[in-house]
Amino acid sequence: MPKSALDKDLKKVGSLEEATYDLSRSIAAPGLAILFLIAVFLFMSGLAPVGPLSLFVIAGGVVAGYMALNIGANDVANNMGPAVGSRALPLGAALVIAAICEAAGAILAGGDVVSTISKSIIVPPSDFDVRDFVMLMMASFLAAGMWLHLATFLNAPVSTTHSIVGGVLGAGIAAAGFGVVSWPTMSAIAASWVISPIMGGVVAAALLGFIKWQVLFKPDRVAAAKRWVPVMIGLMVGVFAMYLSLKGLSRIWNPSIGTVWLLGVAFFILGTLATRPWVRRRAAVLENRRKHVAGLFTLPLIFAAALLSFAHGANDVANAVGPLAAIVAAAETGQAASGDVTLPLWVLMIGAMGIALGLALFGPRLIRTVGTKITKMDAPRAYCVALAAAITVLLASAFGLPVSSTHIAIGGIFGVGFLREQLANLGLKADGQKRPKPRPNEPASLNKTPEDAIKKQLKRERRRLVRRRHVLGIAAAWVITVPAAGGLAAGIYGILKLVVSF
Template sequence: MRPPGRRGTGEWRSLDRDLERVSVLEAGAIHLSRPLLGVGVSLAFIVVSMLVTLLVTGREPGTMVIVAASALAAYMALNIGANDVANNMGPAVGSGALPMAGAITLAVICESAGALLAGHEVVETLSRGILDFDLVSASPAFAPAMIAALLGAALWVNVATWIGAPVSTTQAVIGGMIGAAAAAGGLAALSWQTLGLVALGWVLSPLLGALVAGALLAVITWRILDREDKIGAAQRWLPRLIGLMAGAFSAYLMLKLPLHLGRSFAPGLIALVGLGLGLLSWRLSIPAVARQAQGLENRRGAMKVLFRLPLVISAALLSFAHGANDVANAVGPLAALVEWQRSGVASEFVSLPFWVLLIGAAGISVGLMMFGPRLIRMVGQEITRLNPVRAFCIALSAAMTVILASAFGLPVSSTHIAIGGVFGVGFFREWFTQPRNPDPARRFPVQERRRRRLVRRSHFMTILGAWLVTLPCAGLISALVFTLVRLLSGVA
């Protein structure tokens, strides 16, 4: 063995430098290959979805149209998982309550369970009364219109995910339906009054979400965080908040799950169930919170421990409801085409075969695992700084705002509510941390006022712009796709 010397040391240093170069190149290659892995897995999933459709439908007339629609439904489901699920898990990850891997695992389980266990047996084919379905379904271009609607909505959500903007996939699907149906049946197919009401709901959704989330954070700050005995205040108020969460989410689920079933629970029953579960949860959580509070220091940091579990539960419930409700966004048009192939008649409310539901549920999960982390980080970490208390306010505001809007008969977007809640807690903190009654003679310079901003304005403008153009862009893409398909297929 060569004794250690200058030459030997130099050789080892050279080897170390070479290994460092190899390690850097290897890390760079892995980093560059990650997007390709996601694309490859997504393409494989789309191909598998087409094969499953081909095996299930056989060689009946119109099979190839169904196979093409299943590919687009799988593509749409992938985009829903990549974009929409971030609204539910982003605050939990950004607050540190869940690691990224844990959040994705929990979301996959809850989204799949919601879609498969509570997914709609019957889905509404078109856009909640926005379109005259009889006029659209009577057109020989019904099948190309459904395909164009799926492709237009999926392409726009893909673009929004690429630019880092969480958008409402429901809004994109409605835009796609409107564009394709208008191209097939003319503007007479649109119900402008209903469209105006839905658009008003989309505008008010983020405002309501921001106000409710900000109000919840103000109450928690006033009643718990600013008290001298923070632990004692938390033991009194956190069980009440948990009871409010249980009641709100039970009512939220009762409102969201039967949305497309052609029936709904009576308002009195919803209120009774929500009140009962809320009171029960409040009483049961009192000793649990007391045990968890033992040994905690009397400071604000202890609230992270106390609020972590309620936050995780609320995020799981939001994901379950999202999977049950929004799976229809991906597979609704596909279910309509399956019904059209089977009976020869298009219906506004169609049954949802299990294999169609499975494509939607699996696609959401695959899209979340492959592409979800980027928007989860953006929602949870890059808009404003979150902790478990603020993230809990955001999650609870989503359920409360849906209930509040439903009481007034206003259709709202859960995506807009959740993002509005993130901005709401951020702007509340920005306002709350400003000095009160400052010296009139003292004016903060512009640079100092900007430094004190707790919400990133660039993300605010990007998301707002994406929301404004989602419906027209999805509609325009769908109309162009429909026109192209009609020209190529010769459909009148």
């Protein structure tokens, strides 16, 4: 059999195996998710306090588990997608690392105290009934989970926080009218729709531009890498030290801003000095080729993705189980929780297990979308996206700007993609040199002059390295997240109110 025919047959067999695997996964995943929710139901049945709100506590536990599953399915793709798309990690290894780091972040560093969402988005009246408060919380987070579920099915990475905000907004208006809404908070959240992706894109593009001009575009890439790659890794170490101390370790430690900056500088210096010998050893056996030098960013990228997952688990576990803690507190005290509530360890465990399971069961599809379908990734580009996500969150925190980690990460991917596109359209090759101007290789005719041939060839060479349909689709999903989740929450609250009245 000719080799080409054999290759075609092997590709067909591989495609058939992949299709069979995807089909079996699509059948098994919902069943395993349902088993998890049944386990949560049974677990909550034994913990619910005896009283008129015990059924709501049990139902709240199931909703929290459902929300955690959808956070794992949708949100975690932003951390691992670029690493998988750049082939720094195979999908299976990425799922294992992300699941471990997400669960560790949720259990070890998840906030032990969380401010109820209603405190900042809506201001319920002082005589607000505790039963109505519990139904408001349940409707809000069930709607957020349903919207995340739909977005994951449509391959759209959306903001978990904005989904919850929309749910609380819609249920709050349905429960007490427009007067309960904190409109300054909502204005700041709306502004973050624009701020987050732009900041993430600009920072990621700036980092990639620095790597290209200082390393990849240099005639001697290996020598440039020995000088600058340790600095870039040191920057990553310093930034993540600051990021984790501010965003990921609130349960363990709450340092001052001055301490955070000292940590950043100290870890930057330590990271730079510690990685210089490693880079020199690796560089000694590298060829002066772009692909070989770019491989120096693979290991730092894996660590960056793992650290992002740890911080994400520490931060976003409260999005999944915060309302459950508020419902439990309301059931125990008989009052609507309007301040801070405690997150018990068993509540954090539900969130951690749900996020890890949702990632394993439903995350691969969106990871592939984020990592491969927006723009082509390699180790330096994916590294810039991960580092830009941490830097942008720190900058936004310093200026008091509300931003979405999802929007930042996706904005970073678009940023590196559009930078590549602009460089390609300016005629720059991979080594930074200008391409020679095209010459027409066909004679002029009555309908085609040499100038027309040149223009046509230039037009053919004008490259689009970012898929426009994903830009428009993701932007549309972001815009409708709050109203969609709000409409769902209002409807669910109305149904719950009707059912309880009977």
